[in-house]
Amino acid sequence: MKPELHQKKPKASIAFSTWNVNSLRVRLEQVLTFIHEHRPDVLVLQEIKMTDDIFPINAFTELGYHVAMSGQPTYNGVAILSLKPLQDVVVGIPGYSDPQKRVLAATVDSRRIVCVYVPNGASVDSDKYHYKLKWFEQLLVYAKNTVAAYSQTIILGDYNIAPSEKDVHDPVAWQGQVLVSPKERACFEALLALGFSDAFRVLAPEDKAYTWWDYRMNAFKRNHGLRIDHIVASKAVIEQAERCVIDAVPRSWDRPSDHAPVTLYLSA
């Protein structure tokens, strides 16, 4: 065989994905399809909207994944799937009592993975908005402590914050609304200031790309979206980053989640 016919072995990479599925009950087959197509090393899910006792563990273990979940009835709920074993699983933010299941952490191969579902906030004058800001203060403490203990920390999930005007299809229309307010953006900036980077923005500084499109008003077809799902990684992780991909294809499927999955690829 001529040397040029030898296929160069593709460079291995490690993939970390996040996806707000808006009901794992409804979206299970789509999650399985995503896994078959991409085989991420780690996949974290938000808004599973189910209790732990009905979580479809077997559907994932059959595919070789280890599973941790923190669910509740009706709302919220997060999960971590990993091809390698999950160690030191921690539910919620330590020291912060919150009945809403929004945070789940585990270690995979010396990397600390934190799956987050940040509160939506409803509107900027609501109690839910104040809950969101107070909640994020607790996340900042948690993030600071976590990265101090694990130089390789990845905090990924649905942040419900569009960090900049580039992350909003129509900044004028969204001005003054929840998800884009200065206080929420200050929260996100404060997280980055702890030694983290917004992986997508670091790897694609100028791209206008969205991770969420409203179900209403044909928002996806018109690309009226926001970038609110993020992979926030410590410097030691960013050093290994190859690319960060927002996969809009699942948003085009029948009965889709309103969010797209996001994947960070690290060099192995």
Add this chain to the structure above:
DNA sequence: ATGCCGCCCGTAGGGCGA
């Protein structure tokens, strides 16, 4: 626009998300 769509619970229609 207290709207739009989709999911949950529960079996009608209100709560909630973003």
